[in-house]
Amino acid sequence: MVVEATHLRADAQRNLERILEAARAVFAEEGLEASVADVAERAGVGTATIFRRFPTKDDLVAAMLEQELESVVARAQAAAEANDPTAAIAEFFSGVVETFIEDRCFCEASGGDLINAVGLAGLRLEHTAPGAWRRYVEIVLAGLAPHGGRKLAHKPPTPQQLHDSKRSR
Amino acid sequence: MVVEATHLRADAQRNLERILEAARAVFAEEGLEASVADVAERAGVGTATIFRRFPTKDDLVAAMLEQELESVVARAQAAAEANDPTAAIAEFFSGVVETFIEDRCFCEASGGDLINAVGLAGLRLEHTAPGAWRRYVEIVLAGLAPHGGRKLAHKPPTPQQLHDSKRSR
Amino acid sequence: MVVEATHLRADAQRNLERILEAARAVFAEEGLEASVADVAERAGVGTATIFRRFPTKDDLVAAMLEQELESVVARAQAAAEANDPTAAIAEFFSGVVETFIEDRCFCEASGGDLINAVGLAGLRLEHTAPGAWRRYVEIVLAGLAPHGGRKLAHKPPTPQQLHDSKRSR
Amino acid sequence: MVVEATHLRADAQRNLERILEAARAVFAEEGLEASVADVAERAGVGTATIFRRFPTKDDLVAAMLEQELESVVARAQAAAEANDPTAAIAEFFSGVVETFIEDRCFCEASGGDLINAVGLAGLRLEHTAPGAWRRYVEIVLAGLAPHGGRKLAHKPPTPQQLHDSKRSR
DNA sequence: GATGAATGAGAATTCATTCAT
DNA sequence: GATGAATGAATTCTCATTCAT
Numbered sequence: 001m002v003v004e005a006t007h008l009r010a011d012a013q014r015n016l017e018r019i020l021e022a023a024r025a026v027f028a029e030e031g032l033e034a035s036v037a038d039v040a041e042r043a044g045v046g047t048a049t050i051f052r053r054f055p056t057k058d059d060l061v062a063a064m065l066e067q068e069l070e071s072v073v074a075r076a077q078a079a080a081e082a083n084d085p086t087a088a089i090a091e092f093f094s095g096v097v098e099t100f101i102e103d104r105c106f107c108e109a110s111g112g113d114l115i116n117a118v119g120l121a122g123l124r125l126e127h128t129a130p131g132a133w134r135r136y137v138e139i140v141l142a143g144l145a146p147h148g149g150r151k152l153a154h155k156p157p158t159p160q161q162l163h164d165s166k167r168s169r
Numbered sequence: 170m171v172v173e174a175t176h177l178r179a180d181a182q183r184n185l186e187r188i189l190e191a192a193r194a195v196f197a198e199e200g201l202e203a204s205v206a207d208v209a210e211r212a213g214v215g216t217a218t219i220f221r222r223f224p225t226k227d228d229l230v231a232a233m234l235e236q237e238l239e240s241v242v243a244r245a246q247a248a249a250e251a252n253d254p255t256a257a258i259a260e261f262f263s264g265v266v267e268t269f270i271e272d273r274c275f276c277e278a279s280g281g282d283l284i285n286a287v288g289l290a291g292l293r294l295e296h297t298a299p300g301a302w303r304r305y306v307e308i309v310l311a312g313l314a315p316h317g318g319r320k321l322a323h324k325p326p327t328p329q330q331l332h333d334s335k336r337s338r
Numbered sequence: 339m340v341v342e343a344t345h346l347r348a349d350a351q352r353n354l355e356r357i358l359e360a361a362r363a364v365f366a367e368e369g370l371e372a373s374v375a376d377v378a379e380r381a382g383v384g385t386a387t388i389f390r391r392f393p394t395k396d397d398l399v400a401a402m403l404e405q406e407l408e409s410v411v412a413r414a415q416a417a418a419e420a421n422d423p424t425a426a427i428a429e430f431f432s433g434v435v436e437t438f439i440e441d442r443c444f445c446e447a448s449g450g451d452l453i454n455a456v457g458l459a460g461l462r463l464e465h466t467a468p469g470a471w472r473r474y475v476e477i478v479l480a481g482l483a484p485h486g487g488r489k490l491a492h493k494p495p496t497p498q499q500l501h502d503s504k505r506s507r
Numbered sequence: 508m509v510v511e512a513t514h515l516r517a518d519a520q521r522n523l524e525r526i527l528e529a530a531r532a533v534f535a536e537e538g539l540e541a542s543v544a545d546v547a548e549r550a551g552v553g554t555a556t557i558f559r560r561f562p563t564k565d566d567l568v569a570a571m572l573e574q575e576l577e578s579v580v581a582r583a584q585a586a587a588e589a590n591d592p593t594a595a596i597a598e599f600f601s602g603v604v605e606t607f608i609e610d611r612c613f614c615e616a617s618g619g620d621l622i623n624a625v626g627l628a629g630l631r632l633e634h635t636a637p638g639a640w641r642r643y644v645e646i647v648l649a650g651l652a653p654h655g656g657r658k659l660a661h662k663p664p665t666p667q668q669l670h671d672s673k674r675s676r
Numbered sequence: 677g678a679t680g681a682a683t684g685a686g687a688a689t690t691c692a693t694t695c696a697t
Numbered sequence: 698g699a700t701g702a703a704t705g706a707a708t709t710c711t712c713a714t715t716c717a718t
Contacts, residue, residue, distance in 0.1 A: 035692080046701050047700085049701095125326055127333075136283055138321050157301040178680075184682085217712085221683095395714090449632075459621065462672040462673075466668045478650055494642055503635055516697070564687095
């Protein structure tokens with residue numbers, strides 16, 4: 001568990017979980033522009049309770065995203081242990097994009113890799129062309145697949161750079 | 170020139186250009202959330218002057234984007250008339266993404282295709298990994314290239330759907 | 339003619355009339371909250387032209403009302419010379435209220451006598467109970483009619499007071 | 508008491524009362540066009556405090572008017588139970604107009620009946636001819652009194668119509 | 677003399693964050 | 698520890714009035 005840090009009284013711990021859960025729900029629905037007050041109401045706590053735990057709205061968002069990230073990490077681990085790596089990566093890629101489509105805010109707040117790129121574009125299209133992102137996944141996967149010893153001219157961003165790109169907003 | 174419409178007094182025309190120029194700069198830097206006041210300050214005019222010309226913040230944004238769009242259209246036409254279509258499309262793709270990187274707001278306001286996707290992700294990375302988008306362009310181009318008669322399983326969004334996806338925000 | 343003051347060039351005089359006419363139309367339709375710019379547009383002149391003539395929006399309103407008032411004065415004179423004073427006053431009263439109903443702004447800007455009172459209330463009712471003011475006219479006329487030598491306990495406001503009550507807004 | 512609803516913390520309740528009191532005073536003096544900022548200043552709170560309680564300026568106005576209305580209702584009930592109906596109605600009529608005179612905004616926001624009519628006209632005169640409305644009350648009461656079996660030719664507006672006329676602005 | 681462009685001074689409303697209870 | 702009340706700082710937008718052309 002990411003959010004636990006120090007020992008908390010039982011009720012405090014429960015509140016913390018409720019806050020994170022509410023944040024996920026509210027931000028997923030309304031995007032990052034939802035107000036802290038909305039989250040507080042959904043969580044059934046006062047706004048001050050949230051600010052006691054998370055000095056800043058951004059801190060709340062970050063904590064919530066860390067939770068979402070865990071599920072992605074789990075997916076990634078499953079993919080890493082799969083027998084068919086090609087299928088596994090395809091499934092992983094699609095799965096993450098699907099999560100992005102379902103949770104606008106998670107997508108908006110994530111770092112800028114190609115999966116995220118497809119998620120962002122897919123999110124825009126989802127309303128008028130639902131599922132359009134699947135084609136983009138196909139294309140990107142095809143582009144990533146090794147074909148005839150071709151080498152890409154440009155290097156990928158480092159993990160650190162990818163991580164830091166989350167803060168760009 | 171899009172914004173000229175009727176004959177304007179010399180000073181008014183100058184102001185109009187300053188406003189548009191300031192809007193481009195400010196929105197490019199800070200994204201669409203930048204305030205009209207910021208644009209006004211940069212342009213050296215009062216906010217009311219802006220609202221006289223553009224009744225709504227959205228109108229201002231739209232006018233500015235129209236200008237950006239023109240340059241993309243010009244690029245597209247050049248590409249269409251090139252001798253080597255593969256090189257032309259690569260150049261076009263890169264050129265548009267570069268424009269996106271230089272103008273966050275233009276990117277944010279555009280429809281959700283793969284070029285846009287790369288732009289959005291590249292924008293996030295630009296600060297910590299400048300130029301990282303070039304690799305993404307490579308990958309997507311590779312994925313788009315015909316290889317061995319492969320067919321994509323999913324259909325692309327229609328032009329209308331792409332267009333409407335601009336409104337998703 | 340109220341508005342003529344000094345000798346004006348022919349075109350200036352024409353503009354002046356157009357402004358007053360536009361003011362009447364615009365304020366009658368939209369109430370006193372209509373903007374000076376609206377009046378200018380309707381008159382086909384620049385706003386500055388209006389402000390050259392009328393240093394203040396209030397001045398414009400006042401001038402326009404004076405014109406409306408003239409027609410009321412004409413009615414009053416006709417009534418004064420009629421044979422049947424009772425019928426004449428009834429007709430006058432109704433006529434003025436009708437003018438008020440047709441021109442919200444004239445009513446709103448007039449002094450506070452009983453005719454005006456009926457006009458103000460009638461105006462509010464006109465939308466949902468058109469013509470309701472006619473009953474109020476009846477009642478007030480009945481109340482004004484001499485019955486059995488009764489004397490009213492309170493004195494009427496003086497003409498000066500009535501006039502000054504126009505400024506209460 | 509209308510405004511109490513749920514249990515409020517002592518200080519909040521005190522502030523709420525101060526806000527309502529300030530609103531009454533400010534709107535009574537300056538009419539409905541007074542700004543919320545004026546009310547806030549008078550109440551000694553920030554504007555945001557007002558908007559927390561009343562999401563809209565209209566809501567604030569409505570709450571305040573409800574309070575005023577209560578006193579009118581009380582008067583009406585007293586009149587209904589009086590022995591001498593003629594005197595009672597006269598007193599009621601005068602009482603309501605007096606309330607109107609003391610509270611411009613209440614008068615402006617009320618429906619368009621004859622009492623309201625007298626209030627509106629009286630308000631305009633009050634500054635230059637204080638108490639002039641008393642004569643108008645006399646006249647209207649006289650007009651309403653049954654004299655010699657006379658019948659009014661026009662019907663009164665229905666309660667619904669009167670109610671809806673409040674919204675005429 | 678006429679024009680319309682420019683603007684300062686608001687107005688309503690929102691929200692992250694702090695503070696008294 | 699928790700609460701929700703209070704608020705300062707913004708934001709979009711309007712308009713009477715002044716000024717350069």
